[in-house]
Amino acid sequence: MTENHTALYGEHQKAGASFTDFGGWQMPLKYSSELAEHHAVRNAAGLFDLSHMGEVWVSGPDAAAFLDYALAGKLSAVAVGKAKYSLICNADGGIIDDLISYRRSDDKYLVVPNAGNAATVAALLAERAAGFDVRVQDVSGETSLIAVQGPNAEAILLTLVPAGQHPLVKELKYYAAVEVGITVGGTVHELLLARTGYTGEDGFEIYLPNADAPALWQALLASGTAHGLIPAGLAARDSLRLEAGMPLYGNELSLDGHPYAAGLGPVVSLAKESDFVGRAALAAIKESGEGTTTGRKLVGLKGVGRRAARGHYPVLKDGVVIGEVTSGQPSPTLGYPVALAYVDVAHAEPGTLLDVDLRGKAEPFEVVALPFYRRQK
Amino acid sequence: MSKVAPELQYSAEHEWISTDGSSPSTIGVSAVAADALGDIVYVDLPEVGATVTAGEPCGEIESTKSVSDLYAPVTGEVTEVNTAAVDDPAVINSDPYGAGWLFKVAVESEGPLLTAAEYAAANGGEL
Numbered sequence: 001m002t003e004n005h006t007a008l009y010g011e012h013q014k015a016g017a018s019f020t021d022f023g024g025w026q027m028p029l030k031y032s033s034e035l036a037e038h039h040a041v042r043n044a045a046g047l048f049d050l051s052h053m054g055e056v057w058v059s060g061p062d063a064a065a066f067l068d069y070a071l072a073g074k075l076s077a078v079a080v081g082k083a084k085y086s087l088i089c090n091a092d093g094g095i096i097d098d099l100i101s102y103r104r105s106d107d108k109y110l111v112v113p114n115a116g117n118a119a120t121v122a123a124l125l126a127e128r129a130a131g132f133d134v135r136v137q138d139v140s141g142e143t144s145l146i147a148v149q150g151p152n153a154e155a156i157l158l159t160l161v162p163a164g165q166h167p168l169v170k171e172l173k174y175y176a177a178v179e180v181g182i183t184v185g186g187t188v189h190e191l192l193l194a195r196t197g198y199t200g201e202d203g204f205e206i207y208l209p210n211a212d213a214p215a216l217w218q219a220l221l222a223s224g225t226a227h228g229l230i231p232a233g234l235a236a237r238d239s240l241r242l243e244a245g246m247p248l249y250g251n252e253l254s255l256d257g258h259p260y261a262a263g264l265g266p267v268v269s270l271a272k273e274s275d276f277v278g279r280a281a282l283a284a285i286k287e288s289g290e291g292t293t294t295g296r297k298l299v300g301l302k303g304v305g306r307r308a309a310r311g312h313y314p315v316l317k318d319g320v321v322i323g324e325v326t327s328g329q330p331s332p333t334l335g336y337p338v339a340l341a342y343v344d345v346a347h348a349e350p351g352t353l354l355d356v357d358l359r360g361k362a363e364p365f366e367v368v369a370l371p372f373y374r375r376q377k
Numbered sequence: 378m379s380k381v382a383p384e385l386q387y388s389a390e391h392e393w394i395s396t397d398g399s400s401p402s403t404i405g406v407s408a409v410a411a412d413a414l415g416d417i418v419y420v421d422l423p424e425v426g427a428t429v430t431a432g433e434p435c436g437e438i439e440s441t442k443s444v445s446d447l448y449a450p451v452t453g454e455v456t457e458v459n460t461a462a463v464d465d466p467a468v469i470n471s472d473p474y475g476a477g478w479l480f481k482v483a484v485e486s487e488g489p490l491l492t493a494a495e496y497a498a499a500n501g502g503e504l
Contacts, residue, residue, distance in 0.1 A: 035416040306419050330418045
C-alpha cells in the first residue's frame with residue numbers, strides 16, 4: 001500500500017507526532033498523550049489534520065439531480081450554504097462510503113468522502129454521471145483540510161478573521177459553510193469554512209490549497225495556544241467520535257452492511273421522486289424490517305466493569321453469541337468503557353444487560369441509547 | 378525514542394525486572410511498551426500469593442486504544458502488587474521504571490531475559 005503524506009507531514013514531524021497508517025496515509029496518531037488531546041477537545045480545543053479526506057467537486061446544471069441519483073439522500077433539497085450527511089450505496093444497498101456534501105451554489109457541490117474511499121467514490125461519481133450534464137472533479141490531491149474542534153474553536157478562528165467578517169463566523173450554523181477571509185502568512189485568503197466535525201463538540205473545518213496549509217496550521221497553533229489549543233491525532237479523533245456515537249466507515253459501516261441496521265435509515269430518502277443507486281434494494285430491506293425488526297442492529301454498550309470491549313469481540317446473552325462489537329474503548333470523558341456493536345434486535349432495547357466476551361471472560365455491558373456523550377449547549 | 382533503563386533486564390514481551398540481587402524482584406513494563414500502548418487506563422495484576430510462570434500471561438494492560446497481556450518474566454510467588462498503579466495507571470506511562478512498577482515476585486526461576494542493550498537493540502529503544 002502506498003503511504004501518502006499530507007502537506008502538513010513536516011509540521012507533525014516537528015511536533016514529535018507518532019504516525020499510523022490510515023486509509024493509505026501516514027497520519028499523526030498522537031503528539032504526546034491521546035488522553036490529553038481528547039480532553040483538550042472536550043474542554044478547550046484541538047487542531048486536526050484531516051487532509052487525507054477526499055474532496056470532489058460536482059458542478060453543472062444537473063448537479064443536484066445527479067447527486068439525488070448517485071447518493072442515498074435528497075441533495076437537491078439542501079439549501080445553498082448548507083451541508084448534508086449522506087451515503088453512497090451500491091445497487092444492493094451496501095454502503096460504499098458515508099460522506100458530507102456542501103452545497104456551494106445552485107449548481108455546485110463539494111462532496112467529501114473518507115480517505116480510504118476517496119478514489120473509489122470519485123471514480124464512481126464519474127461513472128454514475130453518465131447522462132447528466134455535470135462535471136466531477138477530484139481535487140483531493142491538491143486540497144488540505146484542517147479542523148479546529150472544541151468549545152474554544154470559534155474564539156480561535158476569530159483571531160485569524162478580519163473583524164468585519166466576524167459575524168459570518170459567529171452566525172455560521174452547524175452543518176453550514178461559508179467563504180471567509182482567513183489570514184494566512186500575512187495575507188487574507190478566502191477559504192471555505194464549515195461548521196462541521198467528528199468529535200461531538202462545536203468546531204470548524206477549513207478547506208484550503210496544500211501550499212497554504214502549513215502556514216494556516218502554524219497560525220492556528222500560534223493564536224490558539226492561549227485558548228488551550230493543542231494538535232490532536234487520530235487516536236483522539238477516534239475516541240471523540242465514539243463517545244459522540246458517530247459511525248466509522250470500516251467499523252460500523254461497510255459494503256456488507258446497510259443503512260437501516262446502522263441506524264441511518266433517516267439518511268436514505270425513499271421519498272425522493274427520482275431513482276437512485278440502491279433504491280430498489282434499500283426499499284426491500286426497509287420493507288423486510290432487516291436491521292429494525294429482524295436481524296441485527298447497531299447499539300451502544302456501556303461497560304459495567306472497567307475492562308473495555310474492542311472491535312470484533314463477541315456479544316453474548318446467556319452464553320450465546322447474539323452480536324459483535326465494532327468499536328470500543330474506555331471513554332476518557334465518561335470514565336467507563338463504551339462500545340458500538342451489532343446485536344440481535346431482540347436484545348437491542350436500552351437497559352438490556354448483555355455480556356461481551358473479553359478474551360475468554362464474559363464481562364457485563366448494558367445497552368444504552370446513543371450518543372454516549374452529548375455536549376452542553 | 379523510548380528510554381531503556383540500563384540497570385534492568387527485560388523479557389521479549391517488554392517486561393522489565395530488577396536485577397540488583399535483592400529478593401523479591403520488582404517487575405514492570407518498559408517505556409517502549411508503555412509508549413506503544415498509549416495512555417494506560419486499566420491494569421489487571423496477579424494477586425498477592427499467586428504463582429506466576431515465566432513466559433505466561435499473568436494480567437493485562439489496557440490503554441485507550443489497545444489491550445495487551447502482561448507476561449511474567451520469571452516464575453515465583455507474587456509478594457506485593459502496586460495498588461497505586463492499579464488506582465492510577467497513568468503512572469505506568471509517566472514513570473514506567475519507578476513509581477509505575479507493577480508487582481514483586483520471589484523468584485524461583487527466570488525465563489529468557491535480555492540485557493538492556495540487547496532489548497534496546499531489538500526494540501528501537503534508547504539506552
